[in-house]
Amino acid sequence: MEKIKKEHGYNLSKLQFIGKGMHGSVYRIDDYKCIKIFKKRDTCQKEIETLAMAQGNSFFPKLFDFGENYIIREYIDGMELDKYLKDNPLTISLSEKIVKIYEAFGDVGYKRQDTALLHIFINSMGELRLIDTAKAMSISTKYPKIILGDLKALGLKNTFLDHVRELRPDLYKFLTLKK
Structure with a gap:
């Protein structure tokens, strides 16, 4: 997690923790974005690929950025x-x-x-x-x-x-x- 803090300037301890699931943890960056940190790189890669496929479809979140073990995507309130x-x-x-x-x-x-x-x-x-x-x-x-x-x-x-x-x-x- 330290790598993410350095590379993108996000101090996770200062971000709002949204939740933790089977694949990782999600933190809210602001009203429009969140960062999902994955436990496994291959799961992260799968989510990057599937989100990329769905860009432009309103049912799926926008993908803003990604790395080896994280994605920055649209924050979905609800x-x-x-x-x-x-x-x-x-x-x-x-x-x-x-x-x-x-x-x-x-x-x-x-x-x-x-x-x-x-x-x-x-x-x-x-x-x-x-x-x-x-x-x-x-x-x-x-x-x-x-x-x-x-x-x-x-x-x-x-x-x-x-x-x-x-x-x-x-x-x-x-x-x-x-x-």
């Missing part, structure tokens, strides 16, 4: 979608946004069109943003098993599928034929 859904209803509008973020995975070329709901943030405007892309190329799957599993754990899978049936009958058929 709440994890799984936590949000514990206290707020899954509306048809929100289901439509989940479908759009799912489709965005394929649009940007990700092999894995799936993620945990804790990696999707919802902001105060109701917009969804993805915060972790490191595993987006790890396996090839179009079926959103993790998204549906997380919704099931919240008791919302059937509500989501009802919304998808109304919004996108073609996608509903795909999601319900695959078990």
